[in-house]
Amino acid sequence: xxxxxxxxxxxxxxxxxxxxxxxxxxxxxxxxxxxxxxxxxxxxxxxxxxxxxxxxxxxxxxxxxxxxxxxxxxxxxxxxxxxxxxxxxxxxxxxxxxxxxxxxxxxxxxxxxxxxxxxxxxxxxxxxxxxxxxxxxxxxxxxxxxxxxxxxxxxxxxxxxxxxxxxxxxxxxxxxxxxxxxxxxxxxxxxxxxxxxxxxxxxxxxxxxxxxxxxxxxxxxxxxxxxxxxxxxxxxxxxxxxxxxxxxxxxxxxxxxxxxxxxxxxxxxxxxxxxxxxxxxxxxxxxxxxxxxxxxxxxxxxxxxxxxxxxxxxxxxxxxxxxxxxxxxxxxxxxxxxxxxxxxxxxxxxxxxxxxxxxxxxxxxxxxxxxxxxxxxxxxxxxxxxxxxxxxxxxxxxxxxxxxxxxxxxxxxx
Ligand code: SF4
Numbered sequence: 001x002x003x004x005x006x007x008x009x010x011x012x013x014x015x016x017x018x019x020x021x022x023x024x025x026x027x028x029x030x031x032x033x034x035x036x037x038x039x040x041x042x043x044x045x046x047x048x049x050x051x052x053x054x055x056x057x058x059x060x061x062x063x064x065x066x067x068x069x070x071x072x073x074x075x076x077x078x079x080x081x082x083x084x085x086x087x088x089x090x091x092x093x094x095x096x097x098x099x100x101x102x103x104x105x106x107x108x109x110x111x112x113x114x115x116x117x118x119x120x121x122x123x124x125x126x127x128x129x130x131x132x133x134x135x136x137x138x139x140x141x142x143x144x145x146x147x148x149x150x151x152x153x154x155x156x157x158x159x160x161x162x163x164x165x166x167x168x169x170x171x172x173x174x175x176x177x178x179x180x181x182x183x184x185x186x187x188x189x190x191x192x193x194x195x196x197x198x199x200x201x202x203x204x205x206x207x208x209x210x211x212x213x214x215x216x217x218x219x220x221x222x223x224x225x226x227x228x229x230x231x232x233x234x235x236x237x238x239x240x241x242x243x244x245x246x247x248x249x250x251x252x253x254x255x256x257x258x259x260x261x262x263x264x265x266x267x268x269x270x271x272x273x274x275x276x277x278x279x280x281x282x283x284x285x286x287x288x289x290x291x292x293x294x295x296x297x298x299x300x301x302x303x304x305x306x307x308x309x310x311x312x313x314x315x316x317x318x319x320x321x322x323x324x325x326x327x328x329x330x331x332x333x334x335x336x337x338x339x340x341x342x343x344x345x346x347x348x349x350x351x352x353x354x355x356x357x358x359x360x361x362x363x364x365x366x367x368x369x370x371x372x373x374x375x376x377x378x379x380x381x382x383x384x385x386x387x388x389x390x391x392x393x394x395x396x397x398x399x400x401x402x403x404x405x406x407x408x409x410x411x412x413x414x
Pocket of ligand 1: 047048050051052055056057059100101102135158
């Protein structure tokens with residue numbers, strides 16, 4: 001559950017991802033990047049057993065309950081990856097994230113094949129972080145031992161709540177007991193586990209929120225992602241909004257979570273992410289530091305840098321269309337050159353989510369623009385008390401973290 005910028009805008013849209021278009025992306029442009037940012041790989045698996053009413057991800061109910069067209073999809077992913085290689089030629093891949101959807105619907109053999117294909121085609125670091133998302137409602141013990149043996153070394157489990165009533169309200173396919181059983185299985189095979197939890201749920205009280213977080217903390221997993229439930233457009237919850245806790249209660253929950261996770265030894269290092277020392281999510285950190293990522297799979301987004309431009313891509317969204325297009329040689333529905341004027345906002349949208357911010361030099365390194373291009377905005381944010389005045393870092397103050405939208409908006413091009 002990582003927010004990724006949509007591919008939108010008015011720039012001309014070359015539509016091929018393959019070798020033909022590489023020359024286009026290498027042409028002179030408005031920016032000058034000193035080097036390529038670190039590269040990650042995102043793989044999207046677009047099916048779930050059932051669609052949750054709050055979910056705006058590209059996820060579709062599996063055609064036959066938990067049966068998915070696995071072999072055909074893996075063929076399409078391989079074809080997509082092969083078509084993408086000219087854009088990332090020779091660049092090492094530091095992290096892989098297999099997300100969805102529900103990737104744990106893939107069989108053990110299917111996951112093994114996917115990882116073999118990735119290793120065969122990309123120069124994956126020997127110590128690459130390889131994360132897979134899993135849903136407690138699609139969790140079989142033997143499968144998880146095999147996933148680990150295939151090379152997955154981090155699990156992110158979509159728990160959301162341990163409370164049966166709230167899980168029902170969220171339309172989840174699992175109950176609290178299954179959530180606990182899934183964590184037990186995960187910890188038998190993995191030492192790097194994230195639990196996704198949501199708060200400010202329909203009718204949730206502060207005491208119930210505390211109970212959920214205390215249960216999550218009791219497992220001492222390396223990482224927690226604690227999200228405020230939001231009603232996203234184009235979801236069932238947006239059409240039929242449930243009764244949610246008022247803002248004061250939600251703030252109380254947030255403050256309590258902040259204090260309690262710190263007391264338990266977790267560092268709140270990003271808006272929704274909490275980690276034990278040195279266990280931050282490396283893949284997500286690369287997004288927040290405006291690193292590069294190749295995204296393959298239905299509806300996957302990607303961001304790739306070239307010496308004089310930044311390219312954003314989006315694959316065809318619907319699984320059947322994506323599979324057909326990937327096999328026909330073009331999985332990319334939209335590709336666009338990000339205008340230099342938009343890069344500061346895109347960079348800040350990510351970097352300002354980090355409690356420690358980023359070194360100021362990273363702005364030039366990852367946007368190819370000089371830092372003085374945003375000197376007025378930096379001064380304005382600092383004057384308002386939203387940004388740390390230290391010129392060597394770009395770091396939100398506590399006030400800036402609380403009013404993150406206001407801080408980010410300062411960098412929106414007028
Ligand atoms: S399981 Fe996750 S990805 Fe699937 S519908 Fe529910 S929230 Fe969306």
